[in-house]
Amino acid sequence: MSAMARTASDALHTSGYRLTTQRQMVWDTLRLSKKHLDAEAICTSIRRRNPRFNLATTYRSLEVLEKLGLVKQTRIGERGYYELAEEGQDHYHLVCDECGSTLHIEGDHMVPVLHHITDEHGFVVSTADLVVHGRCARCQARASR
Amino acid sequence: MSAMARTASDALHTSGYRLTTQRQMVWDTLRLSKKHLDAEAICTSIRRRNPRFNLATTYRSLEVLEKLGLVKQTRIGERGYYELAEEGQDHYHLVCDECGSTLHIEGDHMVPVLHHITDEHGFVVSTADLVVHGRCARCQARASR
DNA sequence: GTAACTGCAAATTCTTTGCACATAT
C-alpha cells in the first residue's frame, strides 16, 4: 500500500485522530481515483485487498477525512460522492440526465457569485456545492441528429 | 380550502393528470409557505385538516408537481425540500451550519456561470442547484463578539 | 495500558412500492 500523503497523516495526528490502516486505504482509494466515488464503490475496492473491510468503517473514515477538510462530499440525487478536497482546485458537477455521465468544471466562474454572497448577505462561505443537471454535449448532438 | 392556482390545475389537466383534493392540498401548502418544506412538514400540515393524508401520497403528489415543473426540489444534506418553481424567480440556498437557518438568494449572479457552462462545455442546462454552506451574518457576529 | 477504532448486526431515516379500495373524469 502506498504511503499516505503528508497532509492527511499530519492532519489526523494534529487533530488527535489515529492513523489507521482503514483510513489510509480510504484516502489512497480516493487519491488514486480519477473521479468521485460513493461509499459503496470505495468499500468494494478496498474489500478486494481486505475482505473484512466494511461500509460502516467507510462512512466513519469519510466523516473524519471530511471533517478535517481532506475530502469533499457532493450529493447527487440521494447519494453522496466523495473526492479529495484539493486546495484551490474547487470544481463543480455537470450531471447529464440522459447518459448519467458527470463532468467536472473549474470553480473560477463561481468566484464572483461567492463574493456577492459574502458582500451582500454577510454570509461566510465554507463550501459551495453546485450541481447542474441537463444534457451533455454528446447527448445533445445525438438528439439533434 | 383556497382554489388551486390556475397554472397548477391547467398543467395537471393538460398532462392528463387528475386534479385531486390531495394534490391541491400539497400545492396550497407550498403556496402558502414562506420557505421550502420537506415531505414530512407538508404531510403533518395537511394532516391537521385531513387525518388520513399520508407520506406516500405526499411524495407521489410532489413527484407529479415536480415533473410538471410546478415545484422544485432542493436536496440539503440527505433530505429533499420542496417549494414552488416560480418562473424567472430562480434562487439558491445559503445554509448556516451553525443555527441551521436557510437564506434564499436571487439567481441573477449565476447567469454568467450558466452561460459559461453552455458556451464552453456544450452542456445544455435544465436545472442548477447551488447549496452554499457556511455561517450566516447573525452567527458570524455572535462568534466574533 | 488505555482511549480510540473496527467489524458486525441491528437500527434509523428518507423514500418508494404493492395492492385493495376510492374517486375524478
Added chain:
DNA sequence: ATATGTGCAAAGAATTTGCAGTTAC
C-alpha cells in the same frame, strides 16, 4: 365505467449506531 389516484403497510436504499473485541499510541 374505468383508468387513475389514495391509504396503509411493507419493502428499499443510504447511512448511522451499539457493542464487544482490536489496535494505535
